[in-house]
Amino acid sequence: MLTxxxxxxxxxxxxxxxxxxxxxxxxxxxxxxxxxxxxxxxxVLRIIVDDPDSVEQILRKKGLAVSLTSVLSVKMDxxxxxxAEVLKVLADNNINVEYMYAFQASNxxxxxxxxxxxxxxAQDVLVKAGYKGYCKF
Amino acid sequence: MAFFNKHEETMSSDEMSSLQTERLKKxxxxxxxxxxxxxxxxxxxxxxxxxxxxxxxxxxLPFTTKQDLRDxxxxxxxxxxxxxxxxxxASSGTSGKQTVVTYTQRDLDVWAECVxxxxxxxxxxxxxxxxxxxxxxxxxxxxxxxYGAEKLGCSVIPASTGNTARQILMMQDFGTTVLxxxxxxxxxxxxxxxDNNISMNSVNLKYGIFGAEPWSDNMRTQIENxxxxxxxxxxxxxxxxxxxxxxxxxxxxDLHVNEDHFIVEVVDPVTGLRQPxxxxxEVCFTCINKEAMPLIRYNTRxxxxxxxxxxxxxxxxxxxxxxxxxxxxxxxxxGVNVFPSQIESVLLSSGNVDPRYxxxxxxxxTLDQMEIKVEINSSQFTDQIRGLQALENSIKAxxxxxxxxxxxxxxxxxxxxxxxxxxxxxxxxxxxLD
Numbered sequence: 001m002l003t004x005x006x007x008x009x010x011x012x013x014x015x016x017x018x019x020x021x022x023x024x025x026x027x028x029x030x031x032x033x034x035x036x037x038x039x040x041x042x043x044v045l046r047i048i049v050d051d052p053d054s055v056e057q058i059l060r061k062k063g064l065a066v067s068l069t070s071v072l073s074v075k076m077d078x079x080x081x082x083x084a085e086v087l088k089v090l091a092d093n094n095i096n097v098e099y100m101y102a103f104q105a106s107n108x109x110x111x112x113x114x115x116x117x118x119x120x121x122a123q124d125v126l127v128k129a130g131y132k133g134y135c136k137f
Numbered sequence: 138m139a140f141f142n143k144h145e146e147t148m149s150s151d152e153m154s155s156l157q158t159e160r161l162k163k164x165x166x167x168x169x170x171x172x173x174x175x176x177x178x179x180x181x182x183x184x185x186x187x188x189x190x191x192x193x194x195x196x197x198l199p200f201t202t203k204q205d206l207r208d209x210x211x212x213x214x215x216x217x218x219x220x221x222x223x224x225x226x227a228s229s230g231t232s233g234k235q236t237v238v239t240y241t242q243r244d245l246d247v248w249a250e251c252v253x254x255x256x257x258x259x260x261x262x263x264x265x266x267x268x269x270x271x272x273x274x275x276x277x278x279x280x281x282x283x284y285g286a287e288k289l290g291c292s293v294i295p296a297s298t299g300n301t302a303r304q305i306l307m308m309q310d311f312g313t314t315v316l317x318x319x320x321x322x323x324x325x326x327x328x329x330x331x332d333n334n335i336s337m338n339s340v341n342l343k344y345g346i347f348g349a350e351p352w353s354d355n356m357r358t359q360i361e362n363x364x365x366x367x368x369x370x371x372x373x374x375x376x377x378x379x380x381x382x383x384x385x386x387x388x389x390x391d392l393h394v395n396e397d398h399f400i401v402e403v404v405d406p407v408t409g410l411r412q413p414x415x416x417x418x419e420v421c422f423t424c425i426n427k428e429a430m431p432l433i434r435y436n437t438r439x440x441x442x443x444x445x446x447x448x449x450x451x452x453x454x455x456x457x458x459x460x461x462x463x464x465x466x467x468x469x470x471x472g473v474n475v476f477p478s479q480i481e482s483v484l485l486s487s488g489n490v491d492p493r494y495x496x497x498x499x500x501x502x503t504l505d506q507m508e509i510k511v512e513i514n515s516s517q518f519t520d521q522i523r524g525l526q527a528l529e530n531s532i533k534a535x536x537x538x539x540x541x542x543x544x545x546x547x548x549x550x551x552x553x554x555x556x557x558x559x560x561x562x563x564x565x566x567x568x569x570l571d
């Protein structure tokens with residue numbers, strides 16, 4: 001359920017995301033999911049890939065400022081209330097979510113990527129509640 | 138704590154001030170009477186020698202610049218006939234004519250004493266064997282260190298520069314205990330010994346007197362560990378005499394100025410007014426005990442700040458910070474003097490080992506704006522936006538307090554600040570003054 005997310009420092013200027021996307025394409029890197037957090041001056045591009053360690057090395061060699069972060073990837077029911085149930089488990093156990101984003105893998109499978117303040121404890125309580133991670137990671 | 142001239146080096150400020158006043162009055166009169174460029178400058182400023190009654194009156198006198206020395210090349214600034222000159226040195230100018238400096242026998246004696254003070258402060262005595270690896274030539278380093286070491290009574294090896302293998306052989310065979318050279322050559326000597334498997338135990342170095350180029354306190358600790366000696370910083374410039382104008386002591390904090398021979402002032406680069414103690418500005422020296430070429434308020438364009446009070450080493454001589462830059466690089470932003478080197482040292486202390494930055498100055502309406510772009514590196518990058526904002530804020534807070542001016546900090550991606558060969562271009566000034 002725990003997986004490594006790659007974060008990339010991105011300057012806030014037109015065309016920069018397109019350049020980074022092109023770099024990922026040229027290096028044959030397939031994205032499972034992504035999100036962008038931004039301020040007025042810079043942003044952080046967060047991506048989920050199949051082989052984070054080697055992708056991190058590739059991006060670092062290309063001169064980008066990158067870091068690896070441990071996040072949770074949780075499979076949830078793709079129906080109204082699916083996310084609310086996951087979050088309730090964390091809330092009941094006093095675990096704080098810093099940020100999250102979601103993606104759909106197939107017709108009935110949705111996943112949420114979460115960064116929490118205590119990833120090991122979060123994993124424990126979610127597994128106990130019957131949740132599973134995304135097998136590919 | 139050892140002194141070469143304890144009386145002068147530990148004088149009370151009143152005693153020093155009256156000694157300086159007496160010497161300054163004499164110097165200004167001699168300069169006015171014998172050096173035509175000084176007479177012309179003082180007449181133009183409406184100042185007569187008798188107007189100089191105290192050290193504070195120095196502020197009435199015009200500055201001397203390197204250009205004055207070039208304009209009066211080679212002997213126009215001399216206050217004595219050539220029959221009294223016993224030595225000529227010159228500093229290589231990067232462009233145009235050399236800067237020529239002349240000495241009487243008494244000038245050489247005073248210079249040697251200044252250097253002897255440095256050696257004694259470092260810990261050297263007449264029992265030491267001093268190897269001088271500065272160039273013996275028109276450059277003041279070699280002969281300056283040489284005569285200073287002889288004055289202290291040391292055994293001097295005039296090794297001069299070059300042939301590192303032979304330098305090391307002399308250290309081993311002649312039992313060198315004191316090394317005089319540039320800090321970068323000291324590191325080179327160490328690397329040569331390391332690469333050639335020469336044991337540090339085969340030499341017996343105790344003290345190093347290093348100067349002639351700027352170096353950091355980190356570099357000092359490095360050299361001390363490499364060569365197993367204690368290092369002293371010697372500062373000087375040929376226009377004033379050569380090495381020995383100022384020196385560091387065992388506290389390694391700042392540099393003691395031999396102010397009984399050279400009055401030091403720090404002035405605002407724009408207004409020319411004296412800065413309060415502790416505030417950086419251009420360092421100016423007045424030679425008050427020199428016969429051949431008594432320069433008055435010579436502006437070095439080096440940037441430093443002054444400090445008064447008794448040092449832990451016992452010296453009462455006025456102290457100046459290590460040189461932090463040159464005024465040629467200075468920016469004036471909202472009336473505040475800003476040096477790129479100040480910004481660099483803040484970035485270094487924020488944990489960035491090789492800071493890449495660009496200062497962009499612009500004017501919005503009537504107000505100057507300063508933005509500093511700083512390349513982020515992977516070791517500082519955190520996944521969290523608030524971590525990045527905290528990094529920006531901490532750099533900003535440190536810069537605000539170091540510069541006394543608010544700057545906008547923008548983190549940029551690695552490799553985005555243009556590098557010119559060997560040297561990064563640090564400033565873009567977009568202000569239009571029309």
